[in-house]
Amino acid sequence: MTAKLNKAQSIELYRDMVTIRTFEEEVRKMFSAGLAPGLVHLYSGQEAVGVGTCAVLNKDDYIASHHRGHGHCIAKGSDITRLFAEIIGRRPGYSLGRGGSMHIHDPETGNLGTNGIVGGSVPLATGAALSAKLRGTGQVAVSFFGDGVLNQGILFESLNMAALWSLPVVFVCENNGYGEFTEIDDVTAGRPYTKRGEAFDIPAGKFDGMDVLVVFDAVSKAVERARNGGGPSFLIFDTYRYSGHSVGDKQEYKDEKERQLWEARDPIQKLAKLMVKMRLASKNELKKMDEEINTTVVAAAKVAKKMPAPGADDLARHVYAP
Amino acid sequence: MTAKLNKAQSIELYRDMVTIRTFEEEVRKMFSAGLAPGLVHLYSGQEAVGVGTCAVLNKDDYIASHHRGHGHCIAKGSDITRLFAEIIGRRPGYSLGRGGSMHIHDPETGNLGTNGIVGGSVPLATGAALSAKLRGTGQVAVSFFGDGVLNQGILFESLNMAALWSLPVVFVCENNGYGEFTEIDDVTAGRPYTKRGEAFDIPAGKFDGMDVLVVFDAVSKAVERARNGGGPSFLIFDTYRYSGHSVGDKQEYKDEKERQLWEARDPIQKLAKLMVKMRLASKNELKKMDEEINTTVVAAAKVAKKMPAPGADDLARHVYAP
Amino acid sequence: MPPDSNTIIQSDRNITLKAAVLEAMFEEMEVDENVVLIGEDVGAAGGVFKQTEGLFETFGADRVIDTPISESAIFGLSVGAAMAGSRPIIEVMFGDFLTLVMDQLVNQAAKVHYMSAGGFNVPLVLRTGIGIGGSLGPQHSQSLHSWLAHIPGLKVVMPSSAADAKGLFKAAVRDNNPVVFMEDRMTYNLKEHVPAGEKIIPLGLAAVKRKGVEVTIFAISRAVHTALAAAEILLEEKNISTEVVDLRTLAPLDIKTIVSSVNKTGRALVLDGGHQSFGITGEIAATIGELVFDYLDAPVMRLAAPDIPVPYSPSLESLMVPSVDQVVAKVATMFGGSV
Amino acid sequence: MPPDSNTIIQSDRNITLKAAVLEAMFEEMEVDENVVLIGEDVGAAGGVFKQTEGLFETFGADRVIDTPISESAIFGLSVGAAMAGSRPIIEVMFGDFLTLVMDQLVNQAAKVHYMSAGGFNVPLVLRTGIGIGGSLGPQHSQSLHSWLAHIPGLKVVMPSSAADAKGLFKAAVRDNNPVVFMEDRMTYNLKEHVPAGEKIIPLGLAAVKRKGVEVTIFAISRAVHTALAAAEILLEEKNISTEVVDLRTLAPLDIKTIVSSVNKTGRALVLDGGHQSFGITGEIAATIGELVFDYLDAPVMRLAAPDIPVPYSPSLESLMVPSVDQVVAKVATMFGGSV
């Protein structure tokens, strides 16, 4: 994509990544201030994957996310105030504050939800793709999952059916090297991991998940194939989570050097440099954008913090659909 | 193995295969006579796989079998009278007649059980291999499973751990082309299926499951590797079930020609021809053996049929171990 | 074409429970093209019990989908499809295999509507065969309905007869929630008159299958027939007038009908085909004990399968199913020495 | 070395429930080399709640095994290993993820001993954290103990305090059956004096945690503490003498102790942290209703979590846990206008 990258596109990608990074910083602060009551898993460092992927999708395309899902929600177009509200358990949140960080659903943007079960959302995306195919809508679904899911049985079952029925689904593995405190390579046999997709004759590839343009390109091809009836793709993006598994984790299991190496590949800095080099934006313009975004996000956080908690009468709503 | 096949070995392989075939014919008769009350799935046609595999194993090596498991039990050395008894629900059976065809366990021969859950026994074999490794016993475990299991998630999870920890387990897939009434190729993506093992860097191969010597060779190498700490193997044997899914199934979904092609490759006939050609046995000797086996098996069936059903006081025994 | 649907004339619609559910599927698939059937061997083969026969021929491979043996993901895909606008009917061949779909059923399907604050619905029907009989052994004879009824967000339907089965199945398909529809295989071939066409039985209403005034037997699914047979004997042999209430659905549970029956009769036996301990009989007996205490003339009794894996041998298997004699005996004890 | 095991002197063994279970694991792994610990992050990381800290360093990677995220097969492998002679302790991080192991737990582990007519044992302990608290949300707050207690062949242990936890855990490891050991995360840091060394508490014995004569509260796990607090208030504010029975294990269930307590007090409340409908309170209330009917002075009451997915927001989450006030109010109703 680099060659044909235009100003508008680049700004959109940049803006989304910075928004996520800024959002997550606010979430971290909220957690430290005791406002985010449960577990929060930050997406910082992985922005290129979510943003590069969702930039390819239409609003009515589906995504199914996971426990580290704030970035996906933002990239797919959810409202950041309502996201904050949900994460701190307030009534205007996407689930009336009853879901929290790991259970954010947004039908408006085709978001089938962040998810607390590792691997749990993979069949949801695959099933949405099945439905899209049956109903002939032309929609595509993206299944986001972490490297930990590479060892969950339901992934393989889903891959098989997706391939068998040529479903319009893109499997996007965000390999950040760790599942909680365990290195993924220590608990995962078979190299490269793309063979897990290839076993089902699904076109598979491993890409730099720190480069939003690489992600955009890879996902574009996969989505095009999916939309044209060519079936699923299995994409692994190597990336890194800057934060601990959840806020509070001190990451004693990581070494400093590793962290530095990855930070040197920061997806936001990388795009920024390229934009300046290609004269799509000046350093000053980017800095201004950063500030604008920061203002917007901080303001949204402030608004969210003033929002009310759900009331006792919200407890029992929506247990059953009418 | 063909080259160095000796008389004693060949006779043992032949005897076991014919015993299984004859046994299954008796089971069919018992079922038709209303004696075998539940579902029975016959192994006829697949004898080479069970016999060729178990011939490699020591008595204290483990096997874990599946719903089509009579052949494995016999090949591993269980008593045919007690097998008959279990299948027709009589007290001297392996489970006091309380398990039936799909739930036969024999600790004496390391048999972790036939199993009613498709895929359910795969982790049992893998776990026994883990235990053997931890306890340093040098035992090997074989996981027998049908082609239907190629799409069960727990297979993949087990393969991963087996590879990761170099467990002494051999995965033996008996691909008879069908899962119940559905062709396996119609519901299974990815060719060849051996890629399902290779995805985990497990040595994998596809072999003629109608040739007991081919099976013996392939399993021998796998068992040797396992015993020497080389970890798991993933072997797919192409084979065929002559009977329906269970006795009673009229197999309308199969075509006559297919059946004839496979019957022409009958594993018992194949070994018989070779034995005659290599002068390991004469046609007459084989015929005599057939008759002897028939007499033994029929006699065992007769004994079993006279055995008593379990009594009411057997109902509640063994719900909990002491 | 579902078997017999054209050939049976209105006045002679004496059909089996199995045929009634098939007819319901046929009708619902006809009126709503979003209804699809998904499962193992449900398509070309017409189901292992011929319970889906003819659907594949009528609706084609896009709407009657043969799957690999992958229960967890089959069900998971169905949840995703339901969230996206389809209305899947998923067949899980044996209720014992529900153990393989519990994560997607409990952690996803049951909670999505709540977690999305009503943003997504999960309109699906999970159909499965349960019950003891035919020597299918310990892994093919379980009835895990108490698990499902314990989970908020799920509905649980267990018909005892053909007409109920049809009306309840149609209601289940039109319901916007995940509904587990459990059929005891031993009721598959029970016949009765089933009205043609549109007759929907709302979920959550028990049915008084026999009126009586001295004791109520609560039952569901196959056990209803045991209760009815026992009621007959109780009347004839002991002159006890027994009411039989078929719960029909466990979730929602029709507490109103339960309470009003025991208010009248003053005695209750709860009968079930699942294991007794920590099963459904406890909940219903406890509910009665709590709500009807002052009107109770005897302790609320329970009878269900013993807490033992279901054995294979017919001589033992039959001991697992509460019998008519056991019910009669149990009810008799509630009348003390007086009967 | 388990933390503190050397540094704590006998007279000052005031330790948390979490530390007590860790000590039990340590001791059992020391005496029997077939005992191995298997699970996600249990090794080098010492467990996500530091609940296995130190074991990896002491026993090494062969006996403290970090696994991939593959709950179904982790548990399935453990069943196979147990059949072959190992005695695995398997950790399932959250009780909600039991949904992923139900097939291997229910269809294999629970039935192997029966199906093999005693030929194989499955000596394993499945350890998992349950309960509501800390805003973990709908998929990390469930307590599915009623499911497990419903399955013949499984034992179910739920300690409420540190000393019990240690003694029961040791018994569980030595038991030759599959035992599910469930700890409410909200009890992890509760401290009490735990006797050093060998003190095994047999599975199947309830404990009277407070003596009383007018009403019995039956509870298990965290709910025991709610019951005790309520009992105190009931005495002080309403002069009601409350007995508190900690069931400790659901399977086996100590019916003898249950019955003898209610025979004495004549009133019972059953308290639990799982969802109320079709949960454990029904079974226990029904059992009391059946066996103690003539001695009951009031209906057996129940109090458990409402039938609602557990919400995230603290203001709502707290409404899901039966409170001391609710217990007091409920018990008061059993004494009618007289209190």
Ligand SMILES: Cc1ncc(C[n+]2csc(CCOP(=O)(O)OP(=O)(O)O)c2C)c(N)n1
């Ligand atoms: C089925 C299941 N098992 C375990 C967990 C606990 N858990 C939450 S996140 C996580 C690690 C997931 O790793 P990965 O998929 O790589 O995602 P990452 O956190 O690295 O983004 C684990 C084990 C869970 N939530 N669900």
Ligand SMILES: Cc1ncc(C[n+]2csc(CCOP(=O)(O)OP(=O)(O)O)c2C)c(N)n1
């Ligand atoms: C988990 C599970 N799903 C479905 C079934 C029903 N079932 C029994 S055998 C079978 C087909 C198995 O096919 P395969 O593994 O190829 O073995 P084969 O019968 O061909 O020997 C099915 C679907 C089952 N027993 N267990």
Ligand SMILES: [Mg+2]
């Ligand atoms: Mg990761």
Ligand SMILES: [Mg+2]
């Ligand atoms: Mg097959």
